[in-house]
Amino acid sequence: MANITLKNVTKRFDKLETIHSVNLELCDGEFVVFVGPSGCGKSTLLRLIAGLEEITEGVIEIGDKNMNNIAPANRGVAMVFQSYALYPHMSVRENMSFGMEMRGESKENIHTRITKASHILQLDELLDRKPRQLSGGQRQRVAIGRAIVREPDVFLFDEPLSNLDAELRVDMRIQIAQLHKKLKATMIYVTHDQVEAMTLADKIVVLRAGHIEQVGSPMELYHNPNNMFVAGFIGSPKMNFLPALISDIEADNSVIVAFNGQKILFKIQSDKLSIGDPVTLGFRPEHIHLAKQEDGFHFDITVDVAEHLGGISYLYSRFENNNMTIEVSGENVLTSGDVLSVGIKQSDCYLFDQAGKTLIERVLPNR
Amino acid sequence: MILIKKMTPARCVAWLVLITMLVVTLFPLLFVAKTSFVPAGELYTTSTQLLPDNPTLSNYKKIFGLLSTEESIAAGGSGANINITTSMINSVIFTGIIVIVQTFNCALAAYAFARIPFYGSKLLFGAFVASMMIPSVVTLIPNFVLMRDLGLLNSMLGMVAPFFLMHGFAVFFLRQFFISLPKDIEEAAQLDGANSFMIFFKIALPLSWAPLMTVATLTTINMWNEFLWPFLIATDDSMKTLPVALQSFKSQTPQGQPDWGGLMAATVVATIPTIIMLFFFGRRIVESVQFTGGK
Numbered sequence A: 001m002a003n004i005t006l007k008n009v010t011k012r013f014d015k016l017e018t019i020h021s022v023n024l025e026l027c028d029g030e031f032v033v034f035v036g037p038s039g040c041g042k043s044t045l046l047r048l049i050a051g052l053e054e055i056t057e058g059v060i061e062i063g064d065k066n067m068n069n070i071a072p073a074n075r076g077v078a079m080v081f082q083s084y085a086l087y088p089h090m091s092v093r094e095n096m097s098f099g100m101e102m103r104g105e106s107k108e109n110i111h112t113r114i115t116k117a118s119h120i121l122q123l124d125e126l127l128d129r130k131p132r133q134l135s136g137g138q139r140q141r142v143a144i145g146r147a148i149v150r151e152p153d154v155f156l157f158d159e160p161l162s163n164l165d166a167e168l169r170v171d172m173r174i175q176i177a178q179l180h181k182k183l184k185a186t187m188i189y190v191t192h193d194q195v196e197a198m199t200l201a202d203k204i205v206v207l208r209a210g211h212i213e214q215v216g217s218p219m220e221l222y223h224n225p226n227n228m229f230v231a232g233f234i235g236s237p238k239m240n241f242l243p244a245l246i247s248d249i250e251a252d253n254s255v256i257v258a259f260n261g262q263k264i265l266f267k268i269q270s271d272k273l274s275i276g277d278p279v280t281l282g283f284r285p286e287h288i289h290l291a292k293q294e295d296g297f298h299f300d301i302t303v304d305v306a307e308h309l310g311g312i313s314y315l316y317s318r319f320e321n322n323n324m325t326i327e328v329s330g331e332n333v334l335t336s337g338d339v340l341s342v343g344i345k346q347s348d349c350y351l352f353d354q355a356g357k358t359l360i361e362r363v364l365p366n367r
Numbered sequence B: 001m002i003l004i005k006k007m008t009p010a011r012c013v014a015w016l017v018l019i020t021m022l023v024v025t026l027f028p029l030l031f032v033a034k035t036s037f038v039p040a041g042e043l044y045t046t047s048t049q050l051l052p053d054n055p056t057l058s059n060y061k062k063i064f065g066l067l068s069t070e071e072s073i074a075a076g077g078s079g080a081n082i083n084i085t086t087s088m089i090n091s092v093i094f095t096g097i098i099v100i101v102q103t104f105n106c107a108l109a110a111y112a113f114a115r116i117p118f119y120g121s122k123l124l125f126g127a128f129v130a131s132m133m134i135p136s137v138v139t140l141i142p143n144f145v146l147m148r149d150l151g152l153l154n155s156m157l158g159m160v161a162p163f164f165l166m167h168g169f170a171v172f173f174l175r176q177f178f179i180s181l182p183k184d185i186e187e188a189a190q191l192d193g194a195n196s197f198m199i200f201f202k203i204a205l206p207l208s209w210a211p212l213m214t215v216a217t218l219t220t221i222n223m224w225n226e227f228l229w230p231f232l233i234a235t236d237d238s239m240k241t242l243p244v245a246l247q248s249f250k251s252q253t254p255q256g257q258p259d260w261g262g263l264m265a266a267t268v269v270a271t272i273p274t275i276i277m278l279f280f281f282g283r284r285i286v287e288s289v290q291f292t293g294g295k
Helices: A042-050 A092-102 A107-120 A136-148 A166-183 A194-200 A218-223 A228-233 B002-006 B009-036 B058-063 B069-074 B084-115 B121-133 B136-149 B156-164 B168-180 B183-191 B196-207 B209-224 B228-233 B242-250 B260-292
Strands: A004-013 A016-026 A031-035 A057-062 A077-080 A154-158 A186-191 A203-208 A211-216 A240-250 A254-259 A262-267 A278-283 A296-308 A312-319 A322-329 A339-345 A350-352
Touching: A004 A042, A016 A042, A016 A057, A016 A211, A031 A042, A031 A194, A042 A057, A042 A077, A042 A154, A042 A186, A077 A136, A077 B183, A092 A107, A092 A136, A107 A136, A136 A166, A166 A186, A166 A194, A186 A194, A194 A218, A203 A218, A203 A228, A211 A218, A211 A228, A228 A278, A228 A350, A240 A262, A240 A322, A254 A278, A262 A296, B009 B260, B058 B260, B084 B121, B084 B156, B084 B168, B084 B196, B084 B209, B084 B242, B084 B260, B121 B168, B136 B156, B136 B228, B156 B228, B168 B209, B183 B196, B196 B209, B209 B260, B228 B242, B242 B260
Parallel strands: A031 A186, A031 A203, A077 A154, A154 A186
Antiparallel strands: A004 A016, A004 A057, A203 A211, A240 A254, A240 A278, A254 A262, A278 A350, A296 A312, A296 A339, A312 A322
């Protein structure tokens, strides 16, 4: 069992606190992605779990065992670094066998495990090469192979694909997903790329400034973000936000939201709003229609910049000094200066209070 | 063609200055080499020539003990003796011990300063760097008294003792390199189960081959030429290193002229290892020292 529990984990570097009393439960066999902007503490949290940094306060448990004073090598974790961290003076085979030799494994066992891992990752032809003789993708596979041969309970990936080109990233992403299916081990993956997070994760942990903002499945985070930060971070391009007002409050927690002279009824989860309170209306670029919607808001915009990617196009514009991104089908050949009338369905809207907390709960799509 | 195109007036001046410096530097060496092949009788008559009229190996035979004292005097020598083979062996042992032990110790200290945080490390490292500013003559007498009290005078241990434990520059130089090693690699080794010593021996040392060779080369050159300390400690002929033996050979005829031919031949022999080292590692030494910004 390799479930991981973090209880009030705090990390301070001298007087600077970078992780603030984090509590987290990760289940055995889950693929968990830590995501967040640069400096949010995701890599630090990973290094705390690996034991490469000492925690200042709190408890880290792996498999229900307190790991606070356990050396990194004895925690049952293997880590794949962003820089690959291969030993430059050793061959691929030596890189993979080093850890097992350190633990005094038998030569037969070392050979068997290396053969198995190199077969899984198609490294058989590369075993006698030095890291400098390998391409970026091959080095990454060796780094993963080095982790596999340890047969750890938990795999830790620290932005492992960020040094690869776009095509190779997609390939390696699929390989990592397949590896997780095959090994069924607990995997924690750190990235700032929310596409990687959405595609790989069973569970996403969104971090900001050393705090956990939300934990949930990719679909939960996409459809029901807790706050504006998560709503803006999950989804690409990011969600659009426009200011609106509460114009009326009705019974059973329903409010009338006024925006651009239009009024729409929303059922909300708060009873603390008053008439006249400012709120933020959120809607995703892919949910904007180039036509007025019967049950939603509509307004006119002028296209500032148009990016045509083939299948889709992104239109960048402004509405009342707020940046807006619109995703449209590539068939719409629009260009800067075009004036558009756009509409958003009420069911595609998100609503946030003044503190940025979400006000509505949306229904997740079913299979 | 490319060279001619790039020859600006400023570049011409630079080349001229460099060539002048090269001539000024190499001329004494050429003169030493020439004199070592000149017969004693022609020493003054050919002093203005770049090459000897009648080159001879008698000076080399003399210093390697292939001529008797009578034959040596007949060949124009002063009768002074030098046991160059023994001195050469002493120099090799003296230099070898210091190079191996000092480089290893300095690498250990440098790695600790670079990677293992401990209380007072900055202060201690500052002391190491500051030690480079202390002239060796200042520590000469205290060291001598210590060696005398330990009964290590006229012994190899006494000769190597002040040098073989540590050297400020080597520690500083290697620390700079260890700092530049990617930390990820060492952390990967840590996760693989290696302790600090294993990481040092299995990862850091093999990756530091080039700077270690540079330190070893610089130490070899310095120790091969070290004169004052072995001169104080090694009083017995059998313990003398080459620089001490050369001085001793020169001063064996205090009333008359030294045996210049023999002295120059011995000097050429003593210089050969240094020249070989510079030939193979010269560029690396210059580049590495530039890398540290030390000199």
